Structures are given as C-alpha cells and as structure tokens.
Amino acid sequence: MTDLAASPEGPALAAGRKVLVRLEGVSKIYGAGATELRALDGASLDVYRGEFIVVLGPSGSGKTTLLNLLGGIDTPSEGRIVVGGSDIGRFSDGQLTEYRRRSVGFVFQFFNLIPTLTAVENVELASDLLKEHREPRAVLEEVGLGDRLDHFPSELSGGEQQRVAVARALVTDPPLVLCDEPTGNLDEETGKKVLGVMRELGRKRDKTFILVTHNSVIGEMADRVVRLRDGRVASITVNETPAEPEEINW
C-alpha cells in the first residue's frame, strides 16, 4: 500500500481514469460562534469513475455528512463539489432533485424503508422515478431476496431490510452509489454476498461505490480507503490489489 495523502490524485490512479466528483476544500458547519461545529472541515477528494472507496473514521468524524454532501441531500457551507463541470453546491432544488434521481443511489444508516410497502414495492418506489431502470425483482434476487419480495419491512430481519435498501439504490442504475454502513446488520456470509454484488456491479457497469463502515477489514477490498478524523481527510490509502470480498476475514 502507498500513502497518497500528500498527493491525493496519485499518478498511477489518475492515469486514464475520469474524475466523477471532485471535492475542493469542502466544509459543513453547524451552529455559529461558540457552539460552531465543523462536521466536515476543508475536505478535498477526487472520486473516479468505477472505483470502490471505503470511508473509515470514528463516530462523529463526518462520514455521514460527507455522503450527504456527495449525494446532494445537503449543501456545503464552504468549498465546491464539482460533478460534470458544475458545482452541485450551487444547484437549485430542482437541479439537485434531478441529480439525486439520475446520478446517485443511497443506502442510509437509518430510516431505510417505507413500512407500508413490501420489499419489491420499496424498490419500485425508486424505479418509478425513471423510465429506464433495472428490473426491481432481478435486483432483489441479486442481493439474495428473491424469496422475500412480498414481505413488509416489519416481516424482514434487519439484514434483509438493509439488502432491500441496497437493491433500491441500485435499481435506477446510478453511476454513484453511496452506502452508509450497509453491512452493519449483516452476518459475515450475507455481508460478503452483498459486498460481492456491489464489487461485481462496479466492475461490470463501471459504477462508483463509496462505502462508509466501522469495520476496517472491509477496507481490504477497496480501491482506496479514505480515513476521516474530526471532519478532515486524515489519509487516503490506495490498494493496488484489492481483495475479493470472499477472501476477507470479517
């Protein structure tokens, strides 16, 4: 492994790969004056098309905040987030909606599913938004829920609910998938399976995954590992040979 904190672009990586999102000195500040809290504090990062990034960091270090900014559901207090040449921090609400609809898939840490819709209906809630989308049932099968399609969230285990959320993020076939603790509730085997699905999709369809986790082992399968501390990018580690999900020890 090579520490690229000093030169985040890393010559080896930059060669021949397109930047999907560029964060330039992004901060998110809550409160003001004495109670001011910098949830994110001048973070800079380039995210490349097709790569698999794992974000690690202690609780409260700004991981979720980072994902929210990348996903366009929150706006930065300072800095720029450049996607396809435009700063999404300056997007109107309509533009942000369009960006979220077409460019991002989200798997949240909390509040995953609509309790009154079944697994497949939860996925369809997302696919309804686009004319072109993947077949919801097929995506659910991919995450191993082919036999749970018509169950309501209250009839699913925590891990099953998490996988429905993953399927919901993937069904619109977005170039960028943001996952906040997607494996937190999963046992080793299922966890690996879900990660395997993501990894494969990333490779086959050139998707970018950014995955937040407390489980540093998962970092072994990442192309890069970003460590956050107190809202800053503490380090970025490049994995020349990422492990396959089934090889890692939970």
Added chain:
Amino acid sequence: MRISRSTLKIFRDIRRSRWQFVAVAVVIALGVAIFIGSYGSFVNLRSSYDRTYEELDMGDLWFDVADAPAAVASDARAVEGVIAADGRLVVDLPVTVPAIGEGPIQARLSTLPGDDRPAVNDVKVTRGDYFTGPGQVLLEQGFADFNDVPVGDAVRLQSTDGAVIELTVVGHAVSPEYLFVARSERDLFTPPSSFGVMFVPYEELAPALGLDERINSLSLRLDPSVDAQAISLEMSAFLEPYGLGAVHDRDTQLSNQLLQLDLDGFESLAVVFPILFLVVSSLAIYTLLNRLVQSQRGQIGVMRAMGYSRGQVLRHYLGYGLVIGIVAASAGVALGYAIATLLTQAYGSFLTVPFISTQANFGVLAIGFAAGLTASLIAAAIPAWLSAGVRPAEAMRPPAPPAGRHMLIEKLLPPLKRLPGVVKLPLRNIWRAPSRTFYTAFGMAAGVSLVLVAASFLDSYDRAIDLQFGRIQNYDARVNFVAPFPTSLADEADGIERVRDAESLLEVPVELSTDGGRHATLLQGLEADGDLLRVYTPGGDRLEPAGGLLITTVVANLLGVEEGDSLNVRAVVPGAQAVSLTVDGIAQQPLGDVVFARLDTAQALTGGQPIGSALLVSFSGDPTPALESQLYALDGAGSIDFTSDIRDYLDELNSLFLVFTGVMLIFGVALGFAIIFNTITINTLERQRELATMRTFGTGIGRLASMLTIENVVMGVIGVVAGLPIGYALAQYFAQFYQNDLFDMPVVIYGRTYGIAAAGALIVLLLAEIPAVRFVRRLDLPAVVREIAT
C-alpha cells in the same frame, strides 16, 4: 396499468391507520350531508312553492278597490303585458262552523267563478270536488284540517240583510295566496280556530251582499318580460275612481312575504351551519395529516433523497386529503341526498304545499361534493406544504429523544412531585406535548360547542314560547269585537261563571316617527293596573307604561331611540293628529311587532272615548262550549282566540324550524362524537412506539390504560371548559339567522343543556378509551420494535 408506488403508499398508509381515516372521513361526510340535506331541502321547498305558484296561476299584481264594476277585469285584460285578469269579491264575515262551535268565527270569503276555474289564483282541490252547483263552499285545507271539518259538513254565513245562508262544504282546497294564512300584517299568528279562508262561488256571494256584477279585488297575471311597476301604475290610475285601496305585488303579498322571510332564514342556516361543520371537520383532517407528516419525516427524507421532487412530495401528501375528500364527499352526497328527500317529504306532509318537488338538485349535490373535497384539500395543504419543506439530511438523522423536563407547576408546588407515577406521568405528558394537548382540547371544545349551537335553537325557542305564554300573555282567551265597545263591558264579562278576570284592550294601528325614520305598527292600550298582558324588559323586569309608550327592542333599533326619548305617534285613522309621547321603557317581545301604552293613552289617540277593541279574559279550567257561548253572547263579540290554540298553532307553524333544528342537533351530536372519538384514537395510535416501548419495559396494561385515561380526561376537561363559552358565542352568532322583525327570540342555552353537553362529551371520551385500551393490549410488540429499528 399499475398504480405508482407512491400512490400505493397512500392507500397502504390509510389502510394501516384506517380507523383514524374513517373517523375524519365520517366528519367530512357529515358536513357534506348536512349541507346537502338542509340546502337541498331548502331548494326543494322553494321550488315546491314556485311550482305551486306556477301550477295554480298565482297572481303578479293585486288591487283592492272599494267597489268596481266586474267589467274592469276585461279592461285590464286589454292592457299590453297582462296575460290574465280576474275580478272577485274578498270580504271578512262572521261565519258559523258547527264543527268548531256555536259562536261565529271570522272568515275571509273569497269568490271563485261558480262554473269555471279562475284565470288567476286558482285553487287545488285536495279533497272533495270543485263547485258542482249552488250552495257550496270550499274550505282552505289548513283550516279544515285544524278544525276537523269534513267534506259534506255545513257552514252558515250571515248576509248583509240578516238572512242566514247555509253552504255545504264540497271540498278542501289549497290556494297559492294562502300557503301561509294570516289575518293581516298586524295579526300574523291567527289560529285556525278563530280565522279561516273559504272560497265561495261568486254567483252565491254577490247577490247575498247586494253586489251583483261588482267586485272589490282585481288580480292580474303578467307576461314575465314586462315592467310590472309600469302596469301597476297604469292600473292604479285606471282604478282610482273606484276607491283604490292597497296595491300588492308578489313581494308584498302577505303569504308570500311571510314564506319568503321563513325561507331566507332557512337558507342562511342551511349554508352557515354546514360551513361550521366543514370548518371543524377540516381542522380534524388537518390534525390527522399534520401528525402523519410529523411521523413520516424520515420517509419523506428518503423519498427526497431518492429523487422525488418537492412538488412530488407535496402532491403525495395532498393525495391523502384527496382520497379522504373523494371518499367522504361521495358518502356525504349519498347521505345528504337521502336526508333531503326525507326532510322534503316530512315537511311536505305538514305544510299545505300541494306540489312538492323532491328532485335531486344536481347543483346542490355538486356544490356539496366540491365543498367536502375542497375542505379536505385545504386541510391537507398545510401538512403537505410542510412535508415538501422537509430537508432530507436532517429528516434522516435519528430522532432525538424528547427532552425530559419537570413541570413548572412541580417546581411551584413541590408536593406534586410526590404524586404516584400513574398520575404524575400523564400530567407531565400533557405538559410536554402541548400540541397534542391543544388538539385534544380543541376536538373536545369543537364537539361540545357544536352540540350547544344546535341545542341553543331549541332552548331559545322554548324560552321564547315560555316568555310569550308563561309571562307576557297571561290571559286564556282574547275576545275580538266587530266594533269598539264601551269598557264597562269588561265588568259584564267578569260576571261570567269561571271567568276570573277580564280586561279591556284597545288596539290602534299607528305610525311612529322620529327624525331617524318611521315605522307602522300596532299600539296596544293596556288597563292601568291590568295583569293579563304584561310587558318585560330583556332582563326580565316587569314594565308598566306611565303616560308614554313602551316599545320593543326591535322598534327601538329601527328608529334609533332610547328610553326617555320622545316619538311622534299618529293613529292610522282618518283625521287623527300626531302626538308626541315619551318612551317609558324598552321591552322584549318575542312574537309580533307591537308597542304598548296605557288604555287612556290609546283612547286619547282615537278621540278620547272610553272604548276597547278586544277583551282579555282569564278563566279557571279548560275552555268549554258553555263558556264559549257566554263569551260570544257579549254584545258585538266577533271571534275568540284561545291562548292554548295559538300556542298549538305556533308549534305547528314552526314545525319546519323545529324539525330542521332537531336534525341539526342530531348531526351536531354525531359530529361531536366523531371528533372526540377521532382525537382520542389518534392520540393513542400516534404513540404506539412509546406505548410499545413501555410495555417492553414491563409496564402493565392496566397501568398504561389508567395513565392514558387520566391524560385524556385532563385534556378533555380543559376542552369542555373552553367549549362551553365558545358554544354560547357561536349560538349568539347563529341567532341572527332566525331572528327577524316578527320573531325576536332571546338567545339562551339552559344550564341543563350545558350540563348534558359537557357530561356527554366526557362520556364519549371515556368510550373512546375502550378501543384505545384494546389497541394497547393487542400491540404487536415485535413488529413495532422492528420498525423502530428501521
């Protein structure tokens, strides 16, 4: 086509909280139903009158003349714009109706052609036949029904030369001119036991009165496109030489005018009362959806993060209002239609309207539907707007547990801290969730005040009748005389067996005038220390005229005068001079438009003779034929109005109002019930997480149930206490719609009514606890906990 998942979510959410949605839908449906029921029956009633006028060729203009040749009708027909003209004789005569008694009653005899139907103001014969030969009479149906005079009976009238003419009742009939029977503008509540309308063949009455080929009344039907005013002026000039008297168009035709007054009040109530219902019901929807949006903040965040736009989220939550609105308004339309039909049939049976229309009025149904839908959408708009403003990043952070706080009163009153938990926790919850406390109290207050408003109609009517017949009208009969009589006659009446007291009354039509305006009314001169007709202030104190006038609050407002001011009073008799009189006091007079003075003051206005025009008599026991005939034996006695008859008659006259009010009360109770039930159920349902958590901690069902009940009862009592004055204020507001110059009801709500409303609301609240407790018992703990995790 498959429905979108966001739409599916609406239906699933509704199914999940179906009882809450059913409850608010019921509330909206009731609002729509009461509008369609009351406005629909108003429209039916109005069109029934219109149809009756149409079918029976109701006149457009009426001219009273002293004496004119019958040929003036043909001259009138020649006038451009006159479709039909009819000349006739209309006279008031004493008539003896054996079915009523030996003494004569006063009858209005109106002639009809003996051999044909009239071209104007036809009658509808409801029983028996139209004239088939000589010696026949048709009785106005209300009169015949009230007095039970069957077809085939005889009536006797006295002709001017003293001969008695016996006529056979050949049928009962309804006339468009007498849908509301009143003797005159001054004497509106004439019981059918002493006054009736009868139709006799012209060929019968004219010779008896020595008026062959003469008429004293001409009525015209006009082409709707012509200027009625111009024709009225032209005809007036033409009839002037024949002693032209009063000229009326439909607006001033007495029966029509009174019906119109009634309809106007009915119409306002039929609009305003449902609006109150709909406002209250939209608040119920607002409460429900507001809580829904609050509890779905996380879901809203997820949808926004997925790429649902602000507009889509807004429409999604409006969708709940739309679904409730459509379902509830449809149910309301169906229910309202049924009510309107039933009500129309009900009043059709006790009003003498011969042609009842009960057709569905699509306009009213559509307006009702639209009103229900609009109320639902407006109620949904604010929660929907709030939902669209939810910021996804914030909405999806885990909810912070509510801040635990000691109540302020706990600090002020330390002993409260030592209360057992089962009491202390509910009190803290009330304190901690002020919006829930507010909604619950509001729901209770709305329920209580709706019931009070509806009940106030009945209480006020009851009080007015009580005031009129229990306090003001202290006599049992009033004997009307054909001509003024010397007041010494009162002593003679006093001597009749069973008569306790007799007093002379002199009624003088007067015109009151001030700089502010003029008002024509009836002055009643009362014996100086009489007790049979009393006058009271609105506060309930007895008033007695000194040398001046006692006027009613209505007249005082009309003329802008106060106690101590002076008024010009002129008797409406030829040659009378105006005199200035002081206002000795302002009286409350529920029925009729009259002013009062002392008997000698009234006598002075008409020339100073010691005379009276009616005798007020009180007697012991019930009226009997023997007593009646002794009263008729008094010299010049023309008719007798028994107070008990007037009272019955008033109840009959007001039956439409009373039925309508009864229906309103039932709806008010139903709505109050629904709202209170709703609020309590929502209170429980929205706390299922909290309740489930407490149960997982091991709190017993009994303890939870007591805590919930204590909490709701405390909030409910706050609501009831607030609802009582609100109900009174609303009742005051609604009173303006049924009060008019002729019917000035005091607005009252009896203490008993307050008590029943408050107790009823609390009982409903306790009943609503039953499903709430069952709900707690059946909580699916694992499922709730699982959802908490998501």
